[in-house]
Amino acid sequence: MERLRTVLARQYPGVTFYALPVDVVTQILNFGLSAPIDIQIVGPHIYANRALAETMLNQVRDVPGAVDARIQQPFNYPDLTVDVDRTRAATRQVKHLYEAQAATYKTTVLAAFNEVEDRLSDLRILEQESAAERLAVADAQHSLDLSNQRYKGGVTSYLEVLTVENTLLQNQRTLTDLETRRYAASVGLVRALGGGWDVSQLPK
Secondary structure: OHHHHHHHHHHOOOOOOOOOOOOHHHHHHOOOOOOOOOOOOOOOOHHHHHHHHHHHHHHHHOOOOOOOOOOOOOOOOOOOOOOOOHHHHHHHHHHHHHHHHHHHHHHHHHHHHHHHHHHHHHHHHHHHHHHHHHHHHHHHHHHHHHHHHHHHOOOOOHHHHHHHHHHHHHHHHHHHHHHHHHHHHHHHHHHHOOOOOOHHHOOO
């Protein structure tokens, strides 16, 4: 160990080397410290504390039998000083907040436009389907009237009347469903536009 201390000090000047106790008994006797003798200096002035520690270190090194004497706490560790321009930082923060709010507003507006377009498209398609279904209801009603006349004239059986009447009911049910969906789409359009519509302006 003595030879190792000499070789390391010669090959690496300015670097501190020391050996810690490896056996459990010595570690227990040292109360968990890195050396059997531990001198602590406490004071309000860090540079004065450091100067005193270096003076005591030189004196301890002159004590016969003392090895691996060192200052445990490093003093020349790197530090970083950050000088913040608070006015500029506050300005950039306000700018970022404004940009974030503007982006949120833009996203909201685009989503509203998309929803309005969807509701208008739904209304247009439902109106076309309702118009076609109204024609189907009118045709089914006309067929039912003819079947009733044919039945009353004894030309056909009542089964034909029931069949045509069932077709009419199905067409009427489909028309009612389309009208319900059209009203729901109208409500969705009003909501997408932010409200403010009068009931008289809704499609009838």
